[in-house]
């Protein structure tokens with residue numbers, strides 16, 4: 020009987036120890052929450068050369084380059100000056116977002132959400148030749 024009482028007191032102490040440790044671990048890890056769950060990527064300072072041109076190169080130039088443009092050369096998107104015309108006509112975002120009343124570009128599957136957002140931010144930042 021005595022022995023059992025001693026045993027249960029001891030195990031109670033062990034449990035308290037374990038709980039204290041767990042509490043420490045949990046409160047420590049919540050301090051590091053920002054590291055464990057980084058905030059979603061924020062797109063900013065988008066550059067035409069670094070960010071925009073590669074997207075168009077890979078997804079649009081097949082039909083819209085200087086050398087290879089649909090509609091007898093009406094729809095060239097290669098180079099800043101040519102692309103900017105479509106930005107100013109407010110067509111670029113319409114076509115890549117597949118909006119009503121616009122052609123859907125690229126025709127065989129939308130750009131990824133990140134690619135579209137990159138182009139949106141570049142335009143919001145003034146569609147600079149940077």
Ligand code: HEC
Pocket residue numbers: 075078079080081082083089090094096105110111114115121122123124125126130
């Ligand atoms: C497989 C060929 C093809 C690809 C790839 C393609 N396009 Fe087009 N695009 C066309 C054709 C054909 C037209 C003209 C007919 C039309 O407007 O639907 C066109 C027209 C356009 C126009 C003019 C629309 C208007 O209303 O004047 C824009 C802007 C455009 N494309 C942007 C893009 C962008 C941006 C990409 C890449 C993200 C892209 N296209 C990829 C074939 C393509």
